[in-house]
Amino acid sequence: MIGAGMGAMAAAARLAVAGHRVTVYERAQTYGGAVRRFERDGFGFDTGPGLLTLPAVWRDLFIKTGKGPLEACVELVQVDPSSRHVFADGTGVALPNASRAGVVAALEEALGAGAGGRWGDFLVRAREAWDxxxxxLLEEPLWTDWSVLADREPYPAVPHKRLLRTRRAATLAEVGAWELRDPRLAALLESYALAHGVDPATAPASAAVLPYMEHAFGTWYVRGGIRELARAVYERCLARKVEFVFGAEVTGVLEKDGRAAGVELADGAVAEADTVVGAGPWRLRGLVPGREPYGAKDVEPRAExxxxGRVVVCLALRGAREPDAVHRTVVHAPAAADELSLFGPGRTPERPTVRVDRPDDPALRPDEKHESVVLTATVPSGAGYDWAAPGAADAFADRMVAAAERAVPGLRERTLWREVRTPVHTEQETGAEGGAVPPPSLASAEEALHPSNVTAIPGLFTVGGWSHPGGGLPHAGMSGALVAGLIVEGPEFRGSQ
Structure with missing residues (x-):
């Protein structure tokens, strides 16, 4: 197996339980892919995902791979409110966790009559798209006739009369403008897409499932940080006798009799195998000399x-966390047009949307007189912006901190030190081109789908965020389950029941 990301480890544990001997070759010196932790002076910070949705995916992994359930390995805490939002006009609202009625009531009170009802009606339609x-998109291998998924819009958009024509929203931005009819509700909707690196202006309306997942299934925190989930999965792999080789970069996939037969490492060593599981369909092309892993009828692997990508600012603060502080606050950008410029080449938003995570977790601070805070913003990857240029990272981090002060007044005065992590760090840790972050798969647009876990080369599979069903912690776990099922049961595997 190439890489020790979350999807790869999920597949490795399942394959080991099924009787396979599994060896994982990881170019870095640790596991987890983008699920990392930065530590210094008694402070700890999640530098990847800060919260978890759909924990059932990981519960299923632990049930299927041993006697110890997930909750025996990590402590899951339901976050309430799931998030607080500070909009451009200064309006703020805290959204209760996993309560549609609570969210509707909160929005109605904060944004005015009708706002909550419109969001509630939107969630009903989003549920239909989810169903x-x-x-x-999540529980089955990618259909051979995947174009059916790309051609059909599952979101039941409301008819909208525009310029003497009746139209239905085709993009997430149109859903916000035409159905929610409030710039703050539109910003709320679009923030879910932005958090996944998805452009609301081009994302299909089916991206409505992203907020629906949070509202329907809740938001969870892992005590000690999300990195603890990676540790638990790694230890489950070890318990199932999966072998890990760190600092081992795979430079080629071996073939014999037309099928994958092992891997070649940077030091010239060769490891034979009956099956090879790779991470990243785009990078996989460079590992199979003279062969195209994907056929003309497959979803085209796009340049990562x-x-x-993401910029993450880790802030070590003096002063205790207020007892009523919210775990996550989203500070919305004042100008949507400026924000969306990040999807073009060579420019960062002047005033970005910033996610502020303030976990109430003693494990992440030296004592009660200090606090660890993580700021996150979606940005162009290193392939479109030079994050290594002198001053580029710090200048953008300054803008993030300025935005975050709308949620945490006095933030700069409380800062002892900060660590700024850019797509340069992401590329070093994950190998993704430019430090990009994979988005989840979405229906009704070919460019929103990811390549199948099965390649055109027998015995060669792909797992993780850059292949079906895309990026995000829940999707990584599902990807591992799909790959394991395809290897164990063969092409007749049709997903979990």
């Missing part, structure tokens, strides 16, 4: 560097 796409 239509959940199995083919075309996707956005």
């Amino acid at each position: 239509r796409t959940r199995r083919p 560097g075309l996707r956005p």
